[in-house]
Amino acid sequence: MRIALDAMGGDRAPQVVVAGAAAAAREGVEVLLVGDEAQVRAELARLGADLPVWHAPDHIRMEEAATEVRRRPQASVRVAMELLKRGEVQAVVSMGHSGATLAAALLVLGRVKGVERPALLVEFPSLRGRTFLLDGGANADCRPSFLVQFAAMGLAYAEASGALAPRVGLLSIGEEEGKGNALVQEAYPLLRAALGERFYGNVEGRDIFLGTTEVVVTDGFTGNVALKLAEGEARVLLTWIKEALTSSFRARLGALLVREALARVKARVDPAQYGAMPLLGVEGAVFIGHGSADALAVKNALLRAKAMVEAGLLARVRQRLSALHV
Amino acid sequence: MRIALDAMGGDRAPQVVVAGAAAAAREGVEVLLVGDEAQVRAELARLGADLPVWHAPDHIRMEEAATEVRRRPQASVRVAMELLKRGEVQAVVSMGHSGATLAAALLVLGRVKGVERPALLVEFPSLRGRTFLLDGGANADCRPSFLVQFAAMGLAYAEASGALAPRVGLLSIGEEEGKGNALVQEAYPLLRAALGERFYGNVEGRDIFLGTTEVVVTDGFTGNVALKLAEGEARVLLTWIKEALTSSFRARLGALLVREALARVKARVDPAQYGAMPLLGVEGAVFIGHGSADALAVKNALLRAKAMVEAGLLARVRQRLSALHV
The missing domain is CATH 3.40.718.10 (Isopropylmalate Dehydrogenase)
Structure with a gap:
């Protein structure tokens, strides 16, 4: 191979x-x-x-x-x-x-x-392991049918990654059916019909890191904003933690002892760990x-x-x- | 009062x-x-x-x-x-x-x-202070003219907060004009015409935490996803850091010394610090x-x-x- x-x-x-x-x-x-x-x-x-x-x-x-x-x-x-x-x-x-x-x-x-349209799959670290989100930016404007295809491809990827019965969440701004923008409202019943029990329903921004579902589908605009926001936030939080750990003699002393433990957290959120996005x-x-x-x-x-x-x-x-x- | x-x-x-x-x-x-x-x-x-x-x-x-x-x-x-x-x-x-x-x-x-439509303003902590983003979720679907009004209201809020010459970034998925979804592509020239030099151009997800511009405008769907993603990520990263700091005797000892410094970082990203969103x-x-x-x-x-x-x-x-x- x-x-x-x-x-x-x-x-x-x-x-x-x-x-x-x-x-x-x-x-x-x-x-x-x-x-x-x-x-x-x-x-x-x-x-x-x-x-x-x-x-x-x-x-x-x-x-x-x-x-x-x-x-x-x-x-x-x-x-x-x-x-x-x-x-x-x-x-x-x-x-x-x-x-x-x-x-x-x-x-x-x-x-x-x-x-209809290929999509990029983005991997986020989550409390439960990993969340696979698509589209990560290949399609800025999407039709509802695209999201159904993204969901099917996301399930295939999650299964290839070892997930046993992955589910798909539709990224929205409220959990109930009917919440969200026009795209989400049209995609919801299509996802329910196409995926049955594999469709979890709506998820919100916080669910990506909480790992509520293994797969999250959204348009490529929102997905790419989410990806870059998450990278930026991780970078800034780690910068602040580094600053905090050198802010006093006491903190610098403690930092020597916690350095290894914090490096593991940093590695967990480091984009380099993920290498590249599959184009599905x-x-x-x-x-x-x-x-x-x-x-x-x-x-x-x-x-x-x-x-x-x-x-x-x-x-x-x-x-x-x-x-x-x- | x-x-x-x-x-x-x-x-x-x-x-x-x-x-x-x-x-x-x-x-x-x-x-x-x-x-x-x-x-x-x-x-x-x-x-x-x-x-x-x-x-x-x-x-x-x-x-x-x-x-x-x-x-x-x-x-x-x-x-x-x-x-x-x-x-x-x-x-x-x-x-x-x-x-x-x-x-x-x-x-x-x-x-x-x-x-045309009121908007919620969300405050994010940033490397340069604070970033004001709107719409935070009042309008899931927006027309380009809404974004121009959001920009004007965001500038007013930033100025009321003490910013001297705030600028507005249009949230997109690429820095150049022409990158983004249909809404962003239509809004870009309107923002340029309405705001002149106060319009910075496109910004990306990472710019929210970097603080590239004081004000960021986007539709209420993307804005609300960004808000909740940022909250979820902060919560999960801090959970991992807490876990890392109790993972060994050495780390626990260091944690005693860095606790205060880390509490300051936590306070910086704690949504309670911001209290509530203005409805502009x-x-x-x-x-x-x-x-x-x-x-x-x-x-x-x-x-x-x-x-x-x-x-x-x-x-x-x-x-x-x-x-x-x-």
Whole structure:
């Protein structure tokens, strides 16, 4: 089982990306680096690592339009998708231009039957483990039917992650049916009809961290705001805690003793732990990471992609979606 | 300057509400308790406090419809609004049914000229101080023009709070103009035209806690999700930190030394610090709190209402809105 990694994608590519690939390879992931061969080999040499490279002379830069993938078949992210399409790799991971990665996946792989729009799945840490939220930002404006498809894909992902009987919450601003905006009010009965007992009903913002349901569905605008708000809040709270722990001699002394314990909390909320977001609803296993990813995030993205392919993610997504149309 | 407090509003009314009123009175707030006189006087006697009471024999319960205020003129929240309308008090604070409070304010006070829909203002702690976000949940579905009015009201509130040259960010999922959902894309040029340099442009979820702008505008659905997500995340992170600090003998020892420092961080993110949300865009100073408010939240809501009336909040809101129509 081999995973193609867009070696040119990300703010600090190829350095950080190649370093993450080397770390994942040491943990048993078979990685194929896709990008400018000379640059990638130079990085590999610097690290003393030896990984296969597939040459792609072009790549889509962060400031370019996503639609560029249509007219640039030699771009690394597009070449990676072609390798996936041909079965030469079983997954694609990109920390690069997320719009371009989405566009390349749609162009080359196409959508799973029954999916109007693919969605990004975001993982939040929660009191009960993890909450999977989608859409994390692929679709700013959604129709109610999209949310039903997001729910089916979220259930498939949760099951592939080991959840036994996951349920879906519809993100809203009140628990009762009828609360929320027009989209939520229209989606509620559709979700009830499509998912039956697997639909929990409405959940609120606080339920994401409480872990009330394993899966939460919302439009990509609200989902992306939630993702970035959560990251910002964690960063700011940890900054304040760090300040508080150096605010007096007494606190500094105590900080020495609690440092390890607090580092574990920090790791729990660190976005790098999650590596990359799966793009669900395209005909292949595709994972999209932060452009600002570090080597740990790249490594974790590759480990996660491997685990999900092994858990039969794509087949589960297809099955859950086809069950919607029985 | 006198403030009417709905003594019957909130999950633990009148006990907690009267206790908060007594605490605020000790700090110089002139409070008029509006509610069932016998019940309220019994609470006052229990506390050994002596505050004026305005009898209102009825009140809207949490599980009742907001529209009940129309046909129940003796309900405490409606009586409080009538007192404000007649100038017998200068502000109303309610920790009760927020929909009913909004309905009563609209019915009795009406809207400020130029406002299509009143909005709730939420205060977030930020790296730079505070971020004022609106709408916090009064309007689940918004038109672009609403966001312009929210921006004007947010600027008025920030100025009343002492900000010298506050700016407004439009909450979106990408910094560049053109990123976001349909609402944001339509609102962007309207905000630019109406606010000029006071409009910062798009901000993202993380900017709320970073404090990139003093004011953030969004629809009431996204705003309410953001508010509740932020509360849930703070609660969960602090739970994990508490767990981490009792996870070993070493950590427990350190925890004794850092306890005070961490309590300050907790206080900074505690929703009770903020007391209540101002309802902006109605013809009077109205503040709506959490039903789950404790006495500290009630006291802080009253102190905040007093400070805002003294800062000329309503006149500032009227002025900022009329400036939109020059």
